[in-house]
Amino acid sequence: MSIDWAALGQVFGVTLVVTVGIVGLFTLGIVGTSRKPHQEGEAVAAAGPGGAARAGAYACFALCAAAVAYGIYLIVAA
Amino acid sequence: MEHITLLIGIVIVTALVFDFTNGFHDTANAMATTISTGALKPKAAVAMSAALNLLGAFLSVEVAKTISGGIIDETAGIRPEVIFAGLVGAIVWNLVTWLAGLPSSSSHALFGGLIGATLVSVGTNGVHGDAVVMKVLIPAVAAPIVAGLASMAATRLTYRLARDRAEEDTAKGYRAGQIASAALVSLAHGTNDAQKTMGVITLALITGGVVAPHADPPLWVIASAGLAIALGTYLGGWRIIRTMGKGITDIQPPQGFAAQTGAAATILASSHLGFALSTTQVCSGSVMGSGLGRKGGVVRWSTAGRMAAAWVLTLPAAGLVAAGAALLADQGDWGIAAVAVLALAVCGVIWMLSRRKPVDHSNVNEGPAAEPAGVVTAALQAVAPPPAGPVATEPATAPAIPAPAMAEARLTDPVGAAPVIADPVTADPVAAHPHGTHGTHEKHGTKRRAKAGSAAG
Known part of the structure; x- marks a missing residue:
């Protein structure tokens, strides 16, 4: 009986990298599109994100969408 | 065929x-x-x-x-x-x-x-x-x-x-x-x-x-x-x-x-x-x-x-x-x-x-079934007190957390909020937990009502 440690390790590695990567990207997207933190006692209303931040955030979301598309491809092709 | x-x-x-x-x-x-x-x-x-x-x-x-x-x-x-x-x-x-x-x-x-x-x-x-x-x-x-x-x-x-x-x-x-x-x-x-x-x-x-x-x-x-x-x-x-x-x-x-x-x-x-x-x-x-x-x-x-x-x-x-x-x-x-x-x-x-004890889409979010699990967790916590810090306050209110969290989640939807919040309070039958959970239940209820009140106000 041989346990396929290589396959198990591979699954673990890929899962960890993909999960953390996608969640990280998506979170950056959320951070980029949400309002800046609102300081206590500050009179100004919370500012919206700048153009660059917004563009970066959309790039993050696009990468996540690509990952989902690849996931669907894996399901269909499996 | x-x-x-x-x-x-x-x-x-x-x-x-x-x-x-x-x-x-x-x-x-x-x-x-x-x-x-x-x-x-x-x-x-x-x-x-x-x-x-x-x-x-x-x-x-x-x-x-x-x-x-x-x-x-x-x-x-x-x-x-x-x-x-x-x-x-x-x-x-x-x-x-x-x-x-x-x-x-x-x-x-x-x-x-x-x-x-x-x-x-x-x-x-x-x-x-x-x-x-x-x-x-x-x-x-x-x-x-x-x-x-x-x-x-x-x-x-x-x-x-x-x-x-x-x-x-x-x-x-x-x-x-x-x-x-x-x-x-x-x-x-x-x-x-x-x-x-x-x-x-x-x-x-x-x-x-x-x-x-x-x-x-x-x-x-x-x-x-x-x-x-x-x-x-x-x-x-x-x-x-x-x-x-x-x-x-x-x-x-x-x-x-x-x-x-x-x-x-x-x-x-x-x-x-x-x-x-x-x-x-x-x-x-x-x-x-x-x-x-x-x-x-x-x-x-x-x-x-x-x-x-x-x-x-x-x-x-x-x-x-x-x-x-x-x-x-x-x-x-x-x-x-x-x-x-x-x-x-x-x-x-x-x-x-x-x-x-039917569970369906209407009560699916009503927190963990508070029966034996609650007793076991309580016993566990009594035996092994959790580490200090923010966690320390958790055990006492643990059963009550799902409700306010839920309420908060639902509050983002102002139209649906009121009935949803009102519902669990009334639908939470004390009869379902005959012994010992009255305390948490009252806390439950008041917390929810407080949330609902602040949301309405």
Whole structure:
């Protein structure tokens, strides 16, 4: 009986990298599109994100969408 | 089709029933956290999952050539009776775990049932022991660890990255992401699990000489398997959804997103790299991981322990039931009839028991069933006081947390908020917890009312 440690390790590695990567990207997207933190006692209303931040955030979301598309491809092709 | 004997007909019907239980047993995998974070309304969540399961059944062209992935030797004289007995074992175990609200692997139940029936009818040479270890035992240990660690890391990361953002700003994004991940899980589930049933039916048709060996499943087989799993999913295993969405830990949108993404990544990575992990165990593991990843998050280990016990028991229990069924079915026609009648009776009894304390879409989010779990957690906390810091205040209010969290989640939806909040307060029957929980209950109620008041004001 041989346990396929290589396959198990591979699954673990890929899962960890993909999960953390996608969640990280998506979170950056959320951070980029949400309002800046609102300081206590500050009179100004919370500012919206700048153009660059917004563009970066959309790039993050696009990468996540690509990952989902690849996931669907894996399901269909499996 | 005119050559389908009564026995093969029975096997097909039984396989579809198994498929149905598989569907409602596994709705929780994709949708439990989606429902508990409020990303989707319960009904909408199960409808989406059902549609994707149905779609998934049609997506893959790869035929499930071996129903058991090489665990049993399908050439060693497997007859329709054996398949029938195995299916009965799997169905009964699925229903028992559903009644207990425990997520357990439907695939393992099917494997267990087939192994048990094969052992009795064919003997030990019909079962590949190595394959059992490789395909069942090791994945069962690995799945929650792999998915759990990935989700825990992802949860930590997402809370860190978004730490200076207001919760109400990010919740919408997290929910959208979570829905996408949940959709992937549903799709993958439909492809994998509906295929299993198709494989079973096709095998039965082959043994009966209705279709040629190695033939593709006929379209009606694909359609009926897809429909059965989708119907099961739509009816929703609300008990299991409640355990996974509320019972293991209290899930907030970032955690739900991290858990669901971790689950989707694990399932796709594992099936693509040829080390198939059980969907159920992956999803349970990732929910636990997300519970551990949040600061102040509490994993209810008593619930997790009961789940682990169910996982350990799945294979032998389904096997035992199936072995008994196989023993009876081997006696001839009357034996098969007896198995069918007994199986129906057991299903009926379980269904009646479930009606005593029904769980459905209206009360699925009402926190963990506060019965024995509460007692056990209380005892655990009394024995081992948790570390200082923010966690220290947690145990006392632990049972009360789900409610305000829920209320907050629902408050983002101003129209729906009032009735939803009013509902649990009145619908929380003190009678359901006759002893000792009055204190927490009152706290519960007032907290909720306070929330509702502040929201209205």
